[in-house]
Amino acid sequence: MKRHLALFATCSLGLSGPATQADTPVSGATTKAQTAGPVYTAQGRLIWPERYREWIFLSSGIDMSYRDGGAMARSAFDNVFAEPTAYREFVRTGTWPDRTALVLEVRGATGTGSINKQGKFQTGNVTAVEVHVKDTKRFPGGWAFFAFQGTAPAQQIPKSADCYSCHQQHAAVDTTFVQFYPTLLGIATQKGTLSPAYQP
Amino acid sequence: MKRHLALFATCSLGLSGPATQADTPVSGATTKAQTAGPVYTAQGRLIWPERYREWIFLSSGIDMSYRDGGAMARSAFDNVFAEPTAYREFVRTGTWPDRTALVLEVRGATGTGSINKQGKFQTGNVTAVEVHVKDTKRFPGGWAFFAFQGTAPAQQIPKSADCYSCHQQHAAVDTTFVQFYPTLLGIATQKGTLSPAYQP
Numbered sequence: 001m002k003r004h005l006a007l008f009a010t011c012s013l014g015l016s017g018p019a020t021q022a023d024t025p026v027s028g029a030t031t032k033a034q035t036a037g038p039v040y041t042a043q044g045r046l047i048w049p050e051r052y053r054e055w056i057f058l059s060s061g062i063d064m065s066y067r068d069g070g071a072m073a074r075s076a077f078d079n080v081f082a083e084p085t086a087y088r089e090f091v092r093t094g095t096w097p098d099r100t101a102l103v104l105e106v107r108g109a110t111g112t113g114s115i116n117k118q119g120k121f122q123t124g125n126v127t128a129v130e131v132h133v134k135d136t137k138r139f140p141g142g143w144a145f146f147a148f149q150g151t152a153p154a155q156q157i158p159k160s161a162d163c164y165s166c167h168q169q170h171a172a173v174d175t176t177f178v179q180f181y182p183t184l185l186g187i188a189t190q191k192g193t194l195s196p197a198y199q200p
Numbered sequence: 201m202k203r204h205l206a207l208f209a210t211c212s213l214g215l216s217g218p219a220t221q222a223d224t225p226v227s228g229a230t231t232k233a234q235t236a237g238p239v240y241t242a243q244g245r246l247i248w249p250e251r252y253r254e255w256i257f258l259s260s261g262i263d264m265s266y267r268d269g270g271a272m273a274r275s276a277f278d279n280v281f282a283e284p285t286a287y288r289e290f291v292r293t294g295t296w297p298d299r300t301a302l303v304l305e306v307r308g309a310t311g312t313g314s315i316n317k318q319g320k321f322q323t324g325n326v327t328a329v330e331v332h333v334k335d336t337k338r339f340p341g342g343w344a345f346f347a348f349q350g351t352a353p354a355q356q357i358p359k360s361a362d363c364y365s366c367h368q369q370h371a372a373v374d375t376t377f378v379q380f381y382p383t384l385l386g387i388a389t390q391k392g393t394l395s396p397a398y399q400p
Contacts, residue, residue, distance in 0.1 A: 007321065053383055054287075057257030060277060062309075063319030077260060087254075107382070109262075114379045114400070115370050119263030121207065124382040170315050179314045182307070182324040183253055200313070 007061045007080045007180045008104050008132055008167065036085040037099035038133045045153035046131060046146040052103040055081035058181040062109055062120065066166065075109040077122050080181065086134075090184060094191030095174050098142075100134040102176065132176065143167070143175050172198040207261045207280045207380045208304050208332055208367065236285040237299035238333045245353030246331060246346040252303040255281035258381040262309055262320065266366065275309040277322050280381065286334075290384060294391030295374050298342075300334040302376065332376065343367070343375050372398040 039047040049055075058080040082090070086100035108123035129148045136142045139156075145163055146154040157163065172178040172195060173188045179198065188194050239247040249255075258280040282290070286300035308323035329348045336342045339356075345363050346354040357363065372378040372395060373388045379398065388394050 054256055054284075056254055057279070057281070059322045060260035060279065061319055061321040062262050064316055064321060065318035066315045068317050079257070079260065081257070084254075114372075114377075115266045115366075116264055116380075117268050118265035119261055121261040121264060121380045122259045122382055124386065166315075172314075177314070180316075180321045182322055186324065 007059060007064065007078045008102065008130075008163075008177045036083060038101050038131070038135060040138075041153045043153075044138075045155055046133065047153055048148060048151040049083075049101060049103055049131060050151075052081050052083075052105070052129075055083050055103065056087040058082055058102070058184060061180060075120065076127060077107050077109050077120075079105045079107060079122075081105070091187060094188045094193035096134055096176060098134055098136050102132045104128075104130045104132070134174075141168075141175075169197065171195060207259060207264065207278045208302065208330075208363075208377045236283060238301050238331070238335060240338075241353045243353075244338075245355055246333065246348075247353055248348060248351040249283075249301060249303055249331060250351075252281050252283075252305070252329075255283050255303065256287040258282055258302070258384060261380060275320065276327060277307050277309050277320075279305045279307060279322075281305070291387060294388045294393035296334055296376065298334055298336050302332040304328075304330045304332070334374075341368075341375075369397065371395060 038049075041047065060080075061078045063075055064078060081103045083101040086097055086102075089097040089100075105126060106128040108125035108127065109120040110123050111118065111120045113121070131146045131148070131154070132143060133139070133146065134143050138144070140159075141164075143164075144159075145157040145161070147157055148154045167175040167177070170177070172185065173193055174195070178184045178188050178194075179200065238249075241247065260280075261278045263275055264278060281303045283301040286297055286302075289295075289297040289300075305326060306328040308325035308327065309320040310323050311318065311320045313321070331346045331348070331354070332343060333339070333346065334343050338344070340359075341364075343364075344359075345357040345361070347357055348354045367375040367377070370377070372385065373393055374395070378384045378388050378394075379400065
């Protein structure tokens with residue numbers, strides 16, 4: 001399955017593999033310190049952001065696509081989370097500081113369960129986790145995408161992938177799709193940090 | 201419009217008024233201390249949980265309903281957030297401590313905007329905010345619902361409203377709809393805190 005969608009532009013390259021994994025581990029919530037910013041292996045792979053579900057929620061979408069035609073192979077929600085230190089800087093300044101990390105989680109959608117009769121809710125089936133990292137010392141252009149397969153350290157998605165050019169061309173703020181994060185869009189508008197190329 | 205839905209059972213009573221309001225204020229994020237637990241006026245109204253968007257995200261749904269028939273008057277996402285102290289206790293124990301507060305935010309859904317071609321994302325139009333509070337010294341049965349109209353302190357929804365009986369009968373954990381919060385459902389299952397009456 002290839003997906004062409006999401007609250008940030010999921011690279012089809014990044015999601016072409018078998019990314020299905022167990023639900024997000026949160027059991028360490030009370031014992032481990034929260035990591036501010038991305039951490040890498042010696043080989044430059046990004047370490048799994050174990051506690052991202054405790055980061056700041058930016059927004060959700062369902063079955064989004066930036067391309068015409070072709071229904072989704074299966075219905076899914078996208079959830080986006082910002083590392084809290086970066087979020088607070090965004091609230092203060094209207095843009096992202098260096099060492100920002102944003103997580104996109106893709107999760108199954110179903111209408112069937114418990115007493116629900118209409119609409120859809122999120123399931124325990126996480127089918128993809130991607131991270132968008134700002135690290136100006138490390139990445140030309142400042143930002144890089146990583147697609148996790150399970151919780152093993154993730155390789156950077158190559159700069160030739162179309163997620164980079166799409167974000168460069170269409171993102172509301174600093175290559176990030178703030179146009180889909182309603183609480184941040186107002187802040188960026190107010191602080192005058194919207195990209196000149198951005199069209200609402 | 202009456203809605204009969206949501207990730208926790210929105211009382212139609214609570215949502216029958218004109219609840220449309222401006223987007224959530226988050227500009228105080230860097231300057232104000234986070235409140236742990238509910239705060240009331242002298243008259244027993246619940247104070248607006250100003251920073252709930254920085255609480256822990258539990259899940260989203262779209263156009264959910266617990267009743268048959270009748271499409272939604274307009275498409276909407278539900279987002280649920282838990283006050284962080286209560287969340288950490290849930291992770292540790294599998295259930296909610298006293299003075300838990302959960303927020304249900306109902307927010308517009310649209311497919312039209314920016315480069316999106318399919319699916320839906322969330323808008324800046326918040327149409328309802330309800331809070332589910334556990335406060336055993338204050339409420340018989342331990343829990344109470346409050347429906348905000350804007351940010352003014354909210355009156356408790358009367359105990360005769362069907363949200364109370366529905367949550368009592370169908371909730372997975374301690375009158376809360378953990379069956380729709382996938383990261384918590386696994387914890388409750390593991391810790392054996394699911395309600396005896398709960399049917400998956």
